[in-house]
Amino acid sequence: MIDFGYVQATSTEVLKSFIFSEPIMIDAACLPGLGPASFFVQGAKRMPGTAVTKSVVANESRGRNREEIFVDVIEKISVTFSASGYVLTSEIDGTIQMKSYLTGNPEIRLALNEELSIGRGGRTIHDYSSSSGAGTLILDNCNFHESVQLDSFDMDRTLSLIAPDGEFSVMNYRMTQEFRPPFHINALIEKLGSLKAEVIIKVRAEFPSSVTANTILLEMPLPAYTSRVSFELEPGAVGNTTDFKESSKRLIWGLKKIVGGSEHMLRAKLTFPQETHGNINKEAGPVSMTFTIPMYNASRLQVKYLQIAKKSPTSNPYRWVRYVTQSNSYVARL
Numbered sequence: 001m002i003d004f005g006y007v008q009a010t011s012t013e014v015l016k017s018f019i020f021s022e023p024i025m026i027d028a029a030c031l032p033g034l035g036p037a038s039f040f041v042q043g044a045k046r047m048p049g050t051a052v053t054k055s056v057v058a059n060e061s062r063g064r065n066r067e068e069i070f071v072d073v074i075e076k077i078s079v080t081f082s083a084s085g086y087v088l089t090s091e092i093d094g095t096i097q098m099k100s101y102l103t104g105n106p107e108i109r110l111a112l113n114e115e116l117s118i119g120r121g122g123r124t125i126h127d128y129s130s131s132s133g134a135g136t137l138i139l140d141n142c143n144f145h146e147s148v149q150l151d152s153f154d155m156d157r158t159l160s161l162i163a164p165d166g167e168f169s170v171m172n173y174r175m176t177q178e179f180r181p182p183f184h185i186n187a188l189i190e191k192l193g194s195l196k197a198e199v200i201i202k203v204r205a206e207f208p209s210s211v212t213a214n215t216i217l218l219e220m221p222l223p224a225y226t227s228r229v230s231f232e233l234e235p236g237a238v239g240n241t242t243d244f245k246e247s248s249k250r251l252i253w254g255l256k257k258i259v260g261g262s263e264h265m266l267r268a269k270l271t272f273p274q275e276t277h278g279n280i281n282k283e284a285g286p287v288s289m290t291f292t293i294p295m296y297n298a299s300r301l302q303v304k305y306l307q308i309a310k311k312s313p314t315s316n317p318y319r320w321v322r323y324v325t326q327s328n329s330y331v332a333r334l
Contacts, residue, residue, distance in 0.1 A: 068318035069163070071110070071170075071306060072097040075297050076328035079181045083188075083281075083333050092175040092299050093328065100163035102317055109307040110170065112157045113137050113300070137300050144174035179298050182207050182325060183258075184209065187220065187287045187331035194275040197223075199251065199268040201287060213293040216255040218266075219236040223283040224249055225272050232267040242266070258291075285334035293325040 076092040082088050100108070117138045144150065145168055149160040159170065186202040201218060222229070222244075229244035229251060239256030253266050306319045 001175075004210070019219045045049075066101070066318065067103065067315070068101050068320065069108070069251075069306070069308065070097075070099045070320045071322070073297055073301060073303065073321075073323045075299060075301075075323075075325045077182070077298060077325060078329040079331070081185055081332040085184065085186050085332075088333075089182060090176065090179060090181060093173075094175070094180065094297075094299060094301065095172045097167060098163055098170050099167040100165075102163065104291075105162050106310040108161055108163055109305075109309075110161075111304040111307075112159070113159050113302050113304065116157050116301070120164045129242055136296040138177045139173045139175050139299075140177075140203060142171055145169060146172050164279040173301070175299050179300075180206055181330075182293055182296065182298055183289065183291065183330070184287060185218075185287060185330075187285065187332050187334055189270075189284050189334055191276075191278055191280060192267075192269075195272050197280055199255065199265045199266075199270065199284070201268075202263065203255075203258070203289075204263040205258050205260045207293065207296055209260045209262075211260045211293060212297075213258045213260075214256065214293050216258055216289070216291045217253075218253040218287055218289045220251045220285055220287045222249045222251055222270060223272070223276070223280060224269050225274065225276065226239070227273045228271040230269045230271075232269070234265055237264070240264075240266075242268075281334050287332040287334075289330040289332075290327045292327075293329070295323050296325050297323045298325055
């Protein structure tokens with residue numbers, strides 16, 4: 001059983017609950033013949049209707065249902081860099097997703113950053129004036145699920161709710177306040193004579209070394225008359241892939257993972273079949289980037305605690321709070 005790449009359970013007693021096929025004794029006389037068509041005949045397989053609503057780890061080894069709740073803070077980032085590497089535009093669209101496997105629908109209290117402020121003018125959703133000093137996290141706007149009670153939100157940034165069945169968005173928010181982009185991209189293209197040019201792309205991870213991004217992909221449109229591309233990676237580069245899509249004239253650079261604080265560079269030599277006289281910077285680019293960063297969020301929005309009303313003194317549900325940052329539109333101009 002794996003969650004975000006980490007092993008959660010290996011017990012055979014736990015894994016048994018996920019095997020839904022049952023042995024069925026079939027009379028040999030009822031078996032079809034071994035003709036050519038018999039190879040394409042398959043028995044119907046059916047999974048119990050409750051399977052889709054089961055938790056990732058649905059049962060404990062003692063056979064009891066496992067009480068647990070998942071809270072995911074998911075942020076999609078849009079950033080545009082200028083040719084000189086400065087941030088032109090930046091925006092975060094975020095959501096707090098919740099999925100509950102708690103019985104009895106207990107009350108849930110979820111606390112966010114106390115320095116959180118809603119609205120560019122420093123006002124909350126209830127027109128409560130709050131200071132927007134150093135360290136204040138300002139969201140442009142947000143909305144909440146209908147089950148969320150905001151009685152104490154202005155005082156201590158706590159949300160109260162009784163979670164409905166299934167997965168739902170507790171809160172959606174948007175932020176344009178200045179933040180540090182997780183990656184800094186520098187890209188340039190320059191001529192090396194009349195028939196050649198060179199592209200240099202540098203990517204620097206601006207997050208802590210304890211965090212690792214994965215599934216990174218950079219793409220860059222090249223001049224339409226590009227006939228051949230050769231690539232040069234850094235010495236010792238591991239997990240990199242490069243490609244030139246001749247049909248679409250696009251350069252593609254993939255990295256399996258990037259550790260926080262590291263820097264990576266790609267050189268690409270372009271070959272043209274004929275002399276060029278135009279502005280090559282206008283005929284190439286921009287560079288676009290896609291990525292996923294588990295356990296990291298750029299906005300600094302945090303779930304400070306997740307409190308569940310206890311049904312009994314021995315009740316102690318499992319709580320899972322996870323953060324994921326993904327690219328939405330991450331672009332560097334040439």
